[in-house]
Amino acid sequence: MKIRLSILLLFISICSFGQLKISKADTTKLPKGIKFFGHITNSAKWTDSFGVHYVLTTETGQYFSKDQENNEAKNAEIFVYHYIIRGDTLKLLWKIYDQNKNCEFDIFTKFIDKAFKVTDLDKNGIAEVWIMYENQCTSDVSPAPTKIIMYEGNKKYAIRGENRVKISEKEFIGGQYTLDENFKNGNLLFRQFAINLWEKNKLKKW
Structure with missing residues (x-):
């Protein structure tokens, strides 16, 4: 009976390995020492054998720089932070x-x-953390430079391309992308997920 119980516990342990419980971080009660710039647009929190993880995505939105001669020129910035807390160390x-x-x-x-x-x-x-964003300054309707960045631990993967734009009732332009070497040569699961994520989100939303 003890042998059967030990085997069952081992099986449960194996099946549970790698099953992370991801939740939204309570951004009103972030641990002391977590710093960021801009306003938070998304967050995640989970715990694994390395510690407690916090991921924050933030944007400044568009703003005018005080030291610019041209008052019509605008700026915008985006940030992603991945913090880990282990014991008293951030x-x-x-x-x-x-x-x-x-x-x-x-x-x-x-x-x-x-x-x-x-x-x-x-x-x-x-955990693999997936981020997608566009970055464009434009005076017309044209595809924007777009990226998917994924981190597993501190290893970076990237897709770089441009989003897809509808320019008439039946005509679209853009949507092309290039996988970096880590995606090309890495885990097939990552590559498939990245391509699916691109295809689902490549269409420009106005």
Whole structure:
């Protein structure tokens, strides 16, 4: 009976490995020491063998720089922070930053919120964090430079391309992308998920 119970517990342990419980972080009660710039657009929190993880995505929105001679030029910035707390130690594991500066036209530097995901596709107990955003200064209707960035631990993966724009009732332009070497040569599960995420979110939303 003891042998059977031990086997059952071992089986449950194996099946449970890598199953992370992801939740939204309570951004009104973030641990002391977590710093960020801009306003929070998305968040996630989970615990694994390395500690307690917090991921925040933030945007500044468009703003005018005080030291610019041209008062019509706009700026916008986006950030992603991945903090980990273990015991009394807080560490910034990685950070993403992008910007658009001195734009005299329409500025689109923002996250695609529906594409924000935290997964554990390979069930190894290390979360994959997925971010998608566009970054464009434009005076017309044209595809915007768009990226998917994924981190597993501190290893970075990327898709770079442009979103898809509807220019007439039946005509679209854009939507192309390129996988980086980590996606090309890495886990097939990651590559498939990345391509599906791109296809679901590549259409420009006005």
